[in-house]
Amino acid sequence: MSRIALVDDDRNILTSVSMTLEAEGFEVETYNDGQAAFEAFARRMPDMAVFDIKMPRMDGMDLLQKVRQKSSIPIIFLTSKDDEIDEVLGLRMGADDYVKKPFSQRLLVERIRALLRRQDAVSGKVEAETEDTKLMSRGPLSMDPLRHAVTWKGQDVSLTVTEFLLLQALAQRPGFVKSRDQLMDVAYDDQVYVDDRTIDSHIKRLRKKLRMVDDEFSAIETLYGIGYRYNEE
Numbered sequence: 001m002s003r004i005a006l007v008d009d010d011r012n013i014l015t016s017v018s019m020t021l022e023a024e025g026f027e028v029e030t031y032n033d034g035q036a037a038f039e040a041f042a043r044r045m046p047d048m049a050v051f052d053i054k055m056p057r058m059d060g061m062d063l064l065q066k067v068r069q070k071s072s073i074p075i076i077f078l079t080s081k082d083d084e085i086d087e088v089l090g091l092r093m094g095a096d097d098y099v100k101k102p103f104s105q106r107l108l109v110e111r112i113r114a115l116l117r118r119q120d121a122v123s124g125k126v127e128a129e130t131e132d133t134k135l136m137s138r139g140p141l142s143m144d145p146l147r148h149a150v151t152w153k154g155q156d157v158s159l160t161v162t163e164f165l166l167l168q169a170l171a172q173r174p175g176f177v178k179s180r181d182q183l184m185d186v187a188y189d190d191q192v193y194v195d196d197r198t199i200d201s202h203i204k205r206l207r208k209k210l211r212m213v214d215d216e217f218s219a220i221e222t223l224y225g226i227g228y229r230y231n232e233e
Contacts, residue, residue, distance in 0.1 A: 002116055003027045007037040007063065008052035008078060017050070020105045021112070034058030038066055048074040048115060050108070053090065061090065068094045072148070072160050074115035078103070091201035092208070096162045118161045138171045139232045141219070155213040162187050163206045166199075170220060170230035179227035203228060 004026045008014055011032065018028040029046060031037035035057040037049075049067070051060035058066075060077060067075065077090045077098040090098060096115055099108050136143045140153040148164060150157040159167065169186040170178055178186075180199045187202065203220065210217040221229050 001025060001027050002047040003029060004112060005029045005031065005037060005041070005046040005049040007031045007034060007049065007055065007060070009033060009055045010052070013052075013078075017105060017108065020109060024109055026112075034060060034063035038063055041067060041070075045071050045073060048076075048112065048119070050076045050078060050112070051095075052078045054080075061093065064090065064093055064095055072158060074119055074161050076108070076111060076115070091198065092205045094160055094205065096160050097198075115161060118165060136168070136171065138174055138230065139219070140214075141167075141171055143168055143171065152210055152213050152217070157209055157213055159206070159209060162202055163209070166202055167206055167220075167230075170228060174230050174232035177223055177227050177229045183227065 004021055006014055006017055006021075006028060007030075009032050014030040014032065018030050021028045029040065031040065033056045034051070037051075038058060041049075051063055053060040055063075064075060064077075067073070074096045075094070077095045078101055079090075079098050080101050097111055099111060134145070136145075142151045143149070143164075145164075145168065148159075148161075150159055150164065150167070165186050166183055169183060183199050187199070203222075207217065207220055210219075219231050221231055223229065
């Protein structure tokens with residue numbers, strides 16, 4: 001049973017969403033501000049979390065930043081319909097997805113399930129080795145899907161589930177272009193709609209993380225109007 005943390009200062013959302021998730025078989029922990037959640041996470045990290053952005057004491061952005069220093073658990077942001085800047089910033093900081101308020105609880109459940117499935121796929125909870133789970137080396141890049149481990153020139157790089165899957169999809173076939181639509185299919189289930197900006201934000205965040213260990217990193221190339229490709233160095 002996966003443990004889901006809900007963090008929102010709206011008690012109605014906490015109550016209704018937790019009831020829905022519990023009915024789906026999840027264990028749910030609720031918090032009405034970021035500070036209370038962070039203190040609880042320090043004792044026991046959940047399997048994934050859903051954060052509101054605007055909260056008292058510690059907002060969702062600050063909570064995300066603190067969690068990312070300790071863990072790569074999947075994180076979904078809840079945003080108001082006018083918070084486009086917050087959405088993009090959140091993705092760049094390491095959130096895996098966002099859902100706009102007011103939202104369909106069924107859609108939220110599907111996104112949670114999709115992220116947990118991807119987390120399982122890259123954390124070793126698979127029965128047989130496949131092309132997607134084999135250790136992969138591409139020049140200075142090494143990826144171990146079973147351990148969710150990435151190194152660049154021998155240095156560890158900490159990636160979210162979505163970032164890992166996007167890098168894996170690009171690096172599997174160096175020199176071949178992946179369109180944004182193809183990358184959406186890799187990172188999201190068919191029933192979950194995201195726009196081009198979401199994929200672009202993930203790629204920007206991915207590049208930033210790799211440039212933190214190598215400021216000359218340039219293996220992910222943008223082909224404007226087409227997509228992205230990985231160039232083996």
